[in-house]
Amino acid sequence: MKAAVLGSPIAHSLSPLLHRTGYATLGLDEWSYQRFELTAADLPSFLAGLDESWRGFSLTMPLKQACLEVADEVTALAARAGAGNTLVRTPTGWRADNTDIPGLVAALRPSWGGWTSAAVLGAGATARSAILALDELGVTAVTVYARRPAQADDLICWAATATPGLRVTAADLGSWAAGGEPAVISTLPAGAIDGTGIAPGGGLVFDAVYAGWPTPLARAAASAGRTVVGGAELLLAQALLQFEQFTGVRPDTEVLRRALAAAIEPKIVMVGFMGAGKTTVGRALASWLGRPFVDTDELIAASAGRSIAEIFAEDGEQFFRRLEAEAIIEVLTGAPAVVSLGGGAVGTRAVREALTGHRVVFLDVGYDEALARVGADSGRPVLARPDLPELYAARQQLYREVATVTVPSTGEPGQTHQELADQLTSRVLAALA
Numbered sequence: 001m002k003a004a005v006l007g008s009p010i011a012h013s014l015s016p017l018l019h020r021t022g023y024a025t026l027g028l029d030e031w032s033y034q035r036f037e038l039t040a041a042d043l044p045s046f047l048a049g050l051d052e053s054w055r056g057f058s059l060t061m062p063l064k065q066a067c068l069e070v071a072d073e074v075t076a077l078a079a080r081a082g083a084g085n086t087l088v089r090t091p092t093g094w095r096a097d098n099t100d101i102p103g104l105v106a107a108l109r110p111s112w113g114g115w116t117s118a119a120v121l122g123a124g125a126t127a128r129s130a131i132l133a134l135d136e137l138g139v140t141a142v143t144v145y146a147r148r149p150a151q152a153d154d155l156i157c158w159a160a161t162a163t164p165g166l167r168v169t170a171a172d173l174g175s176w177a178a179g180g181e182p183a184v185i186s187t188l189p190a191g192a193i194d195g196t197g198i199a200p201g202g203g204l205v206f207d208a209v210y211a212g213w214p215t216p217l218a219r220a221a222a223s224a225g226r227t228v229v230g231g232a233e234l235l236l237a238q239a240l241l242q243f244e245q246f247t248g249v250r251p252d253t254e255v256l257r258r259a260l261a262a263a264i265e266p267k268i269v270m271v272g273f274m275g276a277g278k279t280t281v282g283r284a285l286a287s288w289l290g291r292p293f294v295d296t297d298e299l300i301a302a303s304a305g306r307s308i309a310e311i312f313a314e315d316g317e318q319f320f321r322r323l324e325a326e327a328i329i330e331v332l333t334g335a336p337a338v339v340s341l342g343g344g345a346v347g348t349r350a351v352r353e354a355l356t357g358h359r360v361v362f363l364d365v366g367y368d369e370a371l372a373r374v375g376a377d378s379g380r381p382v383l384a385r386p387d388l389p390e391l392y393a394a395r396q397q398l399y400r401e402v403a404t405v406t407v408p409s410t411g412e413p414g415q416t417h418q419e420l421a422d423q424l425t426s427r428v429l430a431a432l433a
């Protein structure tokens with residue numbers, strides 16, 4: 001039996017981790033869960049090509065409206081929201097549902113103080129789910145704080161029919177902290193808001209973001225005395241509801257919550273050109289930090305049972321890059337670790353996307369120095385390329401793009417390899433502190 005998450009971008013999705021952890025804890029060995037990068041235009045043909053073994057899909061952006069269009073049946077809730085995040089195979093076709101709404105209700109309910117007014121920050125698709133969830137929790141008045149008034153007006157129009165018992169008004173995003181609503185639901189993307197101006201008091205702040213937790217908003221809300229609920233709780237709750245629809249059984253919530261918490265912790269990732277010291281320094285760093293060390297080149301070679309050079313020679317670079325991207329995404333969405341990437345991995349867009357939210361250390365080595373370090377090594381397919389200087393320049397640009405920290409990988413004359421490795425490790429530790 002198969003399930004998957006669909007969307008674009010999709011490399012960051014933690015749905016595979018959640019569903020696979022559920023299969024593992026319940027012994028559902030016949031189930032597998034994958035991810036597919038798809039846009040709305042791809043969705044109909046993707047579904048048309050599937051066999052009966054495909055049981056369900058989680059859909060994320062930008063497919064939540066298309067989810068309803070391709071379905072043979074739409075639940076009342078998904079129709080009301082105008083958006084779905086779930087497709088389940090039934091005897092008569094695909095049924096579209098929305099588990100984001102009951103998921104948000106489940107995430108908020110344990111901390112809910114019986115409030116009847118609330119603030120929703122943002123007026124996009126997630127804001128609709130928020131309004132439906134608040135309606136379910138007994139809220140009668142919502143203020144939508146949005147940057148674009150036209151978007152808030154659309155939401156108000158929609159709410160007039162979708163939630164007739166709920167009064168929705170709009171205000172400028174800049175005034176949310178002054179609004180004083182006891183419950184604040186932020187549907188804004190990471191970095192769109194901090195907690196500036198939030199007054200001390202009780203009440204609740206929900207931040208839909210889960211990467212890079214705690215977010216500036218979560219931090220400010222917690223120090224102002226609010227109860228803070230993170231996007232991870234929503235991700236977990238909506239996934240549990242999907243899991244049950246796909247498989248008919250429910251995994252242990254605590255096990256999935258722990259797996260998610262570990263996966264969300266930012267990984268320390270070493271990038272840089274051949275010979276920059278990614279493996280040497282990454283390994284030392286991991287031992288300093290008491291974290292496992294993963295070298296993705298070593299991981300790929302071990303799981304393929306062949307060296308990287310053999311994979312290149314037998315199946316070509318493109319094939320290797322696909323294996324590499326899959327391996328990296330799995331590691332970045334898994335347990336805490338220090339991770340070294342192969343020098344060319346950042347050339348793959350999905351890898352660059354998957355690095356968002358992690359602590360990426362660029363070990364910056366000069367071209368001549370890199371060749372001096374690795375030049376004699378015949379096991380490196382890339383060294384044979386005639387355009388090596390251009391490749392170096394292009395990759396340096398990408399390392400800079402993904403890095404959150406840059407550390408020069410140059411030593412002093414007369415230094416031994418070991419001395420340099422120790423010095424680089426200290427530099428990286430200091431830069432990360």
Ligand SMILES: Nc1ncnc2c1ncn2[C@@H]1O[C@H](COP(=O)(O)OP(=O)(O)OP(=O)(O)O)[C@@H](O)[C@H]1O
Pocket residue numbers: 272273274275276277278279280281340341342343373374411416417420
């Ligand atoms: N200062 C140095 N002097 C001489 N050799 C060095 C020095 N630093 C590293 N090396 C050698 O360079 C090679 C690359 O180091 P390391 O494996 O840590 O880099 P890397 O960034 O992981 O490279 P890659 O993954 O591309 O092989 C190793 O064989 C190491 O022994």
Ligand SMILES: O=C(O)C1=C[C@@H](O)[C@@H](O)[C@H](O)C1
Pocket residue numbers: 005012013014015016058059060061085086100238
């Ligand atoms: O990141 C993800 O994998 C998901 C995020 C949300 O959109 C969910 O609604 C969706 O089911 C899966």
Ligand SMILES: [Mg+2]
Pocket residue numbers: 278279280295297340
């Ligand atoms: Mg290495």
